[in-house]
Amino acid sequence: MSEFSVLQQKAESFYPNYGRKAELQHQTHYCPGCGHGIISKLLARAIDELGIQDRTILVNPVGCSVFGYYYFDVGNIQSAHGRAPAVATAAKRARPHSVVVSYQGDGDLAAIGTAEILHAANRGEPITVIFVNNAIYGMTGGQLAPTTPVGAKSTTTPYGRSIFNEGYPLHVCETLASLEAPVYLERVAIGNIKGILQAGKAIRRGLENQVNGLGFSLIEVLSPCPTIWKTTPQDAQKRIREELSKIYPVGVFRDLTGDRGARPAALPAPTLNELPALLELDAAHTFETPDRRPTQAVDWRIKVAGFGGQGVLMLGEVLAEAGLAAGLDVSWLPSYGPEMRSGTSNCHVRLATHAIDSPLISRPNVLLALNEPSLRKFVHTVEPGGWVLYNADTLPPDCRRDDVNFVTDSFTKIADGIGDTRVGNIVMLGALMEAAHLVGDEQVDAALAHTVKSARWLEFDRKALVAGKLAARRIVQGVVQ
Amino acid sequence: MPKQLIKGNEAIVKSAILAGCRAFYGYPITPASELAEAAAKYMPLAGGTFLQAESETASIYMLFGAAAAGVRAMTASSGPGISLMQEGLSYLAGAELPCVIADIMRGGPGLGNIAPEQGDYNQVVKGGGHGCYHTIVLAPDSVQEMADLTALAFDLADAYRNPVFVLADGAIGQMMEPVEFMARPVEPRHMPWAVEATPETRKNLVTSIYLEPDNLEAHIRKLEAKYRRCEREEVRFEEYQTGDAEVVLMGYGITARILKAVVEQLRATGLRVGLLRPITLYPFPVAAVQRLARSAKLFGVVELSTGQMLDDVRLALNGARPVEFYGRAGGNVPPAEEVARFVRRIARQYGVAVAEEELAHV
Amino acid sequence: MEGTHMATQIKPDRGMVEVNQEECKGCGLCVDVCTPKALQLSTGLNRYGYHPAEYAGHGCNGCGLCFYACPEPGAITVYKRTLAEPVAA
Numbered sequence: 044m045s046e047f048s049v050l051q052q053k054a055e056s057f058y059p060n061y062g063r064k065a066e067l068q069h070q071t072h073y074c075p076g077c078g079h080g081i082i083s084k085l086l087a088r089a090i091d092e093l094g095i096q097d098r099t100i101l102v103n104p105v106g107c108s109v110f111g112y113y114y115f116d117v118g119n120i121q122s123a124h125g126r127a128p129a130v131a132t133a134a135k136r137a138r139p140h141s142v143v144v145s146y147q148g149d150g151d152l153a154a155i156g157t158a159e160i161l162h163a164a165n166r167g168e169p170i171t172v173i174f175v176n177n178a179i180y181g182m183t184g185g186q187l188a189p190t191t192p193v194g195a196k197s198t199t200t201p202y203g204r205s206i207f208n209e210g211y212p213l214h215v216c217e218t219l220a221s222l223e224a225p226v227y228l229e230r231v232a233i234g235n236i237k238g239i240l241q242a243g244k245a246i247r248r249g250l251e252n253q254v255n256g257l258g259f260s261l262i263e264v265l266s267p268c269p270t271i272w273k274t275t276p277q278d279a280q281k282r283i284r285e286e287l288s289k290i291y292p293v294g295v296f297r298d299l300t301g302d303r304g305a306r307p308a309a310l311p312a313p314t315l316n317e318l319p320a321l322l323e324l325d326a327a328h329t330f331e332t333p334d335r336r337p338t339q340a341v342d343w344r345i346k347v348a349g350f351g352g353q354g355v356l357m358l359g360e361v362l363a364e365a366g367l368a369a370g371l372d373v374s375w376l377p378s379y380g381p382e383m384r385s386g387t388s389n390c391h392v393r394l395a396t397h398a399i400d401s402p403l404i405s406r407p408n409v410l411l412a413l414n415e416p417s418l419r420k421f422v423h424t425v426e427p428g429g430w431v432l433y434n435a436d437t438l439p440p441d442c443r444r445d446d447v448n449f450v451t452d453s454f455t456k457i458a459d460g461i462g463d464t465r466v467g468n469i470v471m472l473g474a475l476m477e478a479a480h481l482v483g484d485e486q487v488d489a490a491l492a493h494t495v496k497s498a499r500w501l502e503f504d505r506k507a508l509v510a511g512k513l514a515a516r517r518i519v520q521g522v523v524q
Numbered sequence: 525m526p527k528q529l530i531k532g533n534e535a536i537v538k539s540a541i542l543a544g545c546r547a548f549y550g551y552p553i554t555p556a557s558e559l560a561e562a563a564a565k566y567m568p569l570a571g572g573t574f575l576q577a578e579s580e581t582a583s584i585y586m587l588f589g590a591a592a593a594g595v596r597a598m599t600a601s602s603g604p605g606i607s608l609m610q611e612g613l614s615y616l617a618g619a620e621l622p623c624v625i626a627d628i629m630r631g632g633p634g635l636g637n638i639a640p641e642q643g644d645y646n647q648v649v650k651g652g653g654h655g656c657y658h659t660i661v662l663a664p665d666s667v668q669e670m671a672d673l674t675a676l677a678f679d680l681a682d683a684y685r686n687p688v689f690v691l692a693d694g695a696i697g698q699m700m701e702p703v704e705f706m707a708r709p710v711e712p713r714h715m716p717w718a719v720e721a722t723p724e725t726r727k728n729l730v731t732s733i734y735l736e737p738d739n740l741e742a743h744i745r746k747l748e749a750k751y752r753r754c755e756r757e758e759v760r761f762e763e764y765q766t767g768d769a770e771v772v773l774m775g776y777g778i779t780a781r782i783l784k785a786v787v788e789q790l791r792a793t794g795l796r797v798g799l800l801r802p803i804t805l806y807p808f809p810v811a812a813v814q815r816l817a818r819s820a821k822l823f824g825v826v827e828l829s830t831g832q833m834l835d836d837v838r839l840a841l842n843g844a845r846p847v848e849f850y851g852r853a854g855g856n857v858p859p860a861e862e863v864a865r866f867v868r869r870i871a872r873q874y875g876v877a878v879a880e881e882e883l884a885h886v
Numbered sequence: 887m888e889g890t891h892m893a894t895q896i897k898p899d900r901g902m903v904e905v906n907q908e909e910c911k912g913c914g915l916c917v918d919v920c921t922p923k924a925l926q927l928s929t930g931l932n933r934y935g936y937h938p939a940e941y942a943g944h945g946c947n948g949c950g951l952c953f954y955a956c957p958e959p960g961a962i963t964v965y966k967r968t969l970a971e972p973v974a975a
């Protein structure tokens with residue numbers, strides 16, 4: 044014996060004994076002559092040859108190969124039917140140095156998992172997909188697969204696949220080849236030893252691409268399923284040669300391995316100390332709120348309403364920020380959704396010296412109505428003694444009340460005078476501050492500086508604030524009460 | 525301490541990153557989209573991954589992959605998207621993978637609408653996926669809690685190796701309140717069972733398959749024991765004026781905020797009303813309900829639904845006290861005055877006296 | 887004369903195979919791929935009831951193809967002769 048040395052033996056990437064299997068721990072669960080066994084061996088061999096056993100992650104969804112983790116001595120993630128490309132995507136992104144293999148059947152990849160495979164391929168995820176096309180559902184006992192040939196019988200096409208009922212066989216390599224991202228797509232066939240050796244080369248290249256940091260690789264393997272095809276292992280390979288290879292021609296559908304450079308490496312992660320600033324939680328974006336609340340108890344319940352585009356939500360936000368700067372408890376609750384895009388928009392702002400219970404305001408003591416429908420909708424909900432600011436010169440007769448304070452002016456027109464109609468909301472804010480003194484001027488200014496990011500707009504807003512105050516000074520004396 | 529006025533949805537993302545979350549996979553849906561948008565902005569800056577997936581199904585399995593590879597990961601969605609995730613949640617629980625899902629509830633069933641509702645309670649708290657599993661469910665009622673409970677969610681997910689939900693409604697998600705974020709960011713942690721593509725973790729296997737009935741049963745018993753421990757150790761709730769309460773109101777999320785206002789209004793009229801607010805919906809504060817049942821005459825449950833948490837209250841009480849329900853749905857959020865009318869009605873119905881009358885009797 | 891005859895008879899095989907009877911499922915794919923017909927299916931059964939493949943004892947040229955044709959990870963081990971000439975007997 045000493046004159047012989049080992050040429051081919053069980054790959055290192057296989058467990059010597061399959062301890063995760065309940066019984067027959069030295070045999071696979073595959074049927075005699077099954078293509079899965081051959082493909083597994085080719086994959087294990089390639090892993091050995093590339094020396095990547097320690098960093099390989101195998102993702103097995105359901106199908107006859109669901110128990111890949113019995114055999115492969117690599118990191119194993121078992122996943123749901125069809126979802127392996129999504130799982131593989133995230134595992135790869137979580138561990139960029141890994142070599143991630145998604146091993147999927149044709150039911151898995153080409154039926155239930157079409158969205159996941161298409162999008163993983165289209166994103167160019169740098170993973171390797173082994174796609175085992177045996178033109179049938181093996182594990183569940185022989186139902187139609189999307190790849191089943193036209194006319195072929197299966198347990199769910201007892202009269203044969205009909206193009207009018209089930210459509211045509213799905214061509215995965217051809218479909219994926221219509222995408223720009225994939226780097227390598229090849230179809231091989233376990234139809235004879237030549238095909239097997241070619242499959243071995245293709246699988247190895249698929250892994251190599253990943254090792255070299257290239258993008259998405261998929262190897263489709265036409266694979267015999269003697270059991271469900273109800274034939275011998277030999278005739279099963281014959282069917283691959285004579286029938287399936289005609290429907291699914293073997294060959295390379297995409298090879299950009301020479302053209303595409305390695306994908307850019309991830310940027311180094313920031314230190315933990317840098318995080319708060321990156322999350323905009325530094326001093327420039329937060330308020331160092333006063334420790335003590337204002338002594339005089341207040342509970343401003345403000346409703347701001349108008350049409351989308353009038354700056355309703357922003358006005359509310361500035362109010363809430365100003366309240367926060369003043370040491371009050373604050374809340375801001377918008378009406379949201381399509382309403383924001385057109386139609387009416389409103390928000391509820393509460394500023395209080397006590398902890399705010401409901402942020403929902405049904406009985407406001409301040410109403411900022413930027414248009415007539417808003418006034419009409421809410422004016423009667425205002426608490427007696429409250430404030431109503433209305434964006435027009437005169438009050439519609441049916442909105443008159445003598446138990447609330449009205450401040451009416453065309454704030455938007457004043458804004459036009461300043462140079463931009465869009466600061467009408469801030470003119471109204473100025474008027475409100477002058478009339479009702481919710482919070483101090485410095486706090487409103489600090490809030491504006493916080494909310495408004497552009498220096499140009501901040502200037503406009505500051506002007507608008509002053510104009511609003513002047514307007515209110517005029518009106519409040521005349522109109523109020 | 526510095527505070528930031530911030531939307532609930534954005535607070536979740538910032539808090540998650542501070543808590544060491546480095547992967548966000550999601551699909552846009554109102555009223556949860558700000559989560560994906562904030563994650564898209566901040567995750568890359570933090571050295572993490574953000575990816576807009578092709579569907580919620582893909583998102584939840586991307587969480588599966590990230591969690592299996594040992595990274596703190598999260599997603600966010602609302603009713604229709606959460607329905608799609610149910611399959612993956614069962615797999616995550618079965619494979620014992622930690623991750624966090626934020627559900628910012630909207631109106632259902634079907635497409636429903638995008639206004640705030642609480643109709644996802646059953647599918648989230650009871651679990652819409654197959655098999656014997658639970659998800660841990662935290663229900664914030666303020667933006668501060670959106671931040672705090674998100675950080676807690678990651679810790680519980682790790683401790684129990686189980687998916688954890690932050691279940692909020694559109695109102696809590698969309699509103700802004702001041703938040704004080706955690707002072708010190710958390711270092712991304714290492715999980716010994718994860719598949720990290722290293723020699724040390726090569727033998728690791730993440731799976732939900734247990735082929736032999738005995739093995740699967742043992743696994744299920746192990747999960748069950750974990751859930752029992754969770755029920756013993758992780759129940760969280762807030763009591764508000766329950767000390768002498770004759771009527772105990774129960775609600776969570778935005779409803780609990782309204783109920784606090786209701787308690788204030790009714791206390792002012794002499795009615796002894798209190799609020800029991802579950803913070804963990806699973807595990808449900810069963811013992812707290814039973815303790816209050818000893819002194820209270822009556823329970824009132826209020827939800828933005830036709831009554832889902834209601835079932836858990838009834839189960840906890842097991843007939844010990846009457847339970848009345850008030851629900852609004854379809855995106856309607858009742859003002860405090862409307863709920864107060866309901867409480868006054870049931871108080872009268874069950875003969876709960878106002879305090880002045882009681883005093884007069886003495 | 888006898889010696890010459892002996893030399894052709896024992897013209898050394900370039901290879902040798904071992905079939906793990908416990909692992910083999912008797913599919914016969916290795917037998918088909920072996921052009922020198924150095925493999926055959928046993929007439930006996932292994933304990934699973936398969937007719938396992940077995941090495942005929944001679945004729946292997948060490949091509950290794952049976953290894954690739956076989957679906958079982960460790961059913962076949964192929965050896966190759968390391969010495970060019972046999973040590974004289």
Ligand SMILES: Cc1ncc(C[n+]2csc(CCOP(=O)(O)OP(=O)(O)O)c2C)c(N)n1
Binds near residue numbers: 105148150152177188
């Ligand atoms: C959601 C879901 N639906 C159905 C199944 C049942 N199922 C298991 S494997 C399988 C078909 C697998 O066929 P294929 O992907 O072609 O792999 P093969 O078994 O042929 O290798 C099905 C339908 C499942 N596990 N999950």
Ligand code: SF4
Binds near residue numbers: 072076267
């Ligand atoms: S059913 Fe077909 S695919 Fe499945 S193990 Fe048997 S031969 Fe292989």
Ligand code: SF4
Binds near residue numbers: 919925946
């Ligand atoms: S190595 Fe080649 S010659 Fe030897 S038994 Fe195998 S197939 Fe036949």
Ligand code: SF4
Binds near residue numbers: 915
């Ligand atoms: S190919 Fe493998 S399993 Fe099949 S008969 Fe030969 S040794 Fe046995």
